[in-house]
Amino acid sequence: MKNILEYLERTTDTCGEKIAVADQHEEISFHELSMYAKRIGSRISQLKYRNAPVAVLLDKTPRCAAAFLGVVYSGNFYVVIDSFMPADRINKIFKTLNPKALVTDYAHKELAENLSHPGEIIWLEDAVETPVDAEALSEIRKRSIDTDPLYALFTSGSTGMPKGTVISHRAVIAYSEWVESTFNIDENTVFGSQTPFYFSMSVTDFYSTIRTGARLQIIPKMLFSFPMQLIDYMNEYKVNTIYWVPSALGLVANWKALDYADLKYVNKILFAGEVMPVKHLNYWKSKLPDAFYANLFGPTETTDICTYYVVDRTFADDESLPIGRSCDNCDALVLTDDGREAAPGEEGELCVRGSFLAEGYYNNPEKTADVFVQNPLNSAYPERIYKTGDLVKVNERGEFIYISRKDFQIKHMGYRIELGEIEASAWSVEKIKNCACVYDDTVDKIIFIYEGKVKKNELMTAMWKKIPTYMQPNELIRVKQMPFNANGKIDRAHLKKHYQDYM
Incomplete structure (x- = not known):
């Protein structure tokens, strides 16, 4: 086994009519997923690149999954671009990535055509109608090895520039x-x-x-x-x-x-x-x-x-x-x-x-x-x-x-403190729904932010039984709802920057 597409082809052979990927609007079988992927791959292969980055800018749908696999059939690797991401962040990614092509659909035409350096734009609606070039796809597979890149995911970088894994x-x-x-x-x-x-x-x-x-x-x-x-x-x-x-x-x-x-x-x-x-x-x-x-x-x-x-x-x-x-x-x-x-x-x-x-x-x-x-x-x-x-x-x-x-560990009042330990001390309080602890190093304050119908004195009493004095937050802030980032996690960076807005 050297290429992930071998799994797709094996599964298609054994249960091709079974539904592979679906949402509330569409469902596609493994046979259809394979067919769409080969057509998209044939279209991208016309560009004659190998092991190059191809960005995919689509909503999370079954056909988005086909686009990923289509890039792989073309002998390149895909890079997922969030369709709701601000154009400025996409351009930062593209500055690092310099993609050779961008697979998107007409629903995102305006965004795609205003991005910097997206490479050749390939419209998904057209690509899925491309005839399969079996000979080209076969030659691409012959040259593949298991250490070829499959995809790159861009995450936040400490310098403000996203980094692509x-x-x-x-x-x-x-x-x-x-x-x-x-x-x-x-x-x-x-x-x-x-x-x-x-x-x-x-x-x-x-x-x-x-x-x-x-x-x-x-x-x-x-x-x-x-x-x-x-x-x-x-x-x-x-x-x-x-x-x-x-x-x-x-x-x-x-x-x-x-x-x-x-x-x-x-x-x-x-x-x-x-x-x-x-x-x-x-x-x-x-x-x-x-x-x-x-x-x-x-x-x-x-x-x-x-x-x-x-x-x-x-x-x-x-x-x-x-x-x-x-x-x-x-x-x-x-x-x-x-x-x-x-x-x-x-x-x-x-x-x-x-x-x-x-x-x-x-x-x-x-x-x-x-x-x-x-x-x-x-x-x-x-x-x-x-x-x-x-x-x-x-x-x-x-x-x-x-x-x-490591970056959640702070030094406060001469003590090394794990912010996660402070959060853990609050979870025993029944009405706590969500919580996060951040440290404002500019004023040397520990800020505890929570969601739930709990009075501050009740919360303090519970927490103070579990953590020493030097770990006790300087501020307790109750919010109606925690902010979440695009991945569904509590947005700690936002809280650290804007906690005073909740006070």
Whole structure:
């Protein structure tokens, strides 16, 4: 196996008429997905590029999935561009990327034609009518290898310039093999897809679908504001497996939606992307006690995930979930600042080695060299590891425990403080729906922002029982609703910049 398209072709041969990807408007079978992808690939192949970036600017639809695979058929790699992203940010990405082509549709014609350096614009409506050039596609495949790039995902960069993580076929082949075997994904799986295609979590359900013949049912974003309609939609399409960010699961828990309606088919609940409040997990477990639950953890640079924890015991609302153990064929290490392996219980940075690793950042050798480094435990031969920037430790059970991001760790009143620990102290308060802690270094203040009908003195009393004086926030701010970013996570950057607007 050297190319992800081999999975698509195998699945098409075995269950070609089965629905592959669907939303509320359209559903396409594996046969149709393959046909559309080959036609799009034939159109792009006319440009005569190889292993070059091709941007895809489309809404999250079944035909968007076909466009991704079409780029791959052409021998190039796709770059997902959010159709709701401001033009200024797209232009920043294109400045780094210099795409050779842009696949979009006529619905986004005005935006596409006003972008800087998009390459040749290929209209999806025309591309899907292109005759398949089987000879050209065959020649492209003959030259492919498993380390060819499959896609690049652009995430926020610390300098304000987005950075593009390049993922190879080999990485997705290895990663999807682990997903399939660990979570028993098969042709009977119906994913309820929540995350945007430009978010690494979408790789898990999309490529598991391509690999196994599962069904990817795209959930309209608006339904996450209407939990009862969300449940109705999931029941209508018999969704049995979800892989969501905790904030999406928290929305259902905060509205207590499962008190009023049942999720008739869901039996597998996976989550990643941010810390899962145990309070929300316990609500789901009380309503779906026989379901399988797992906490997945990892950055885009490890394809999606590097460690995972299958929930196998009970946790109190104010406890934190482990992030578990390394995935198969992916080794996670805890390294100290001086490059040695941390002892059990000792804090260190989570570092990762193995086939899940990205190739690096596109057109950014300096940033790549900063975080993809030689394994300090091995001086005998070249071996890359990725430094995640996440602080962890290993508990007495041998499980990784997440502490915080390195950049969430602050120095306040002479003490080193993990903002996540302050947040954890509040989750035992019953009426807390969401919370976030930020640090304003300009005035040396810890700011705790929360959503829920809780009086400040009640909250302070509960938190002060769990954290020492030096960790107590300088300000408590109650908001009607937490701001969320495009990935569905709490927007901490916005809160840090604008918390005074909520006071």
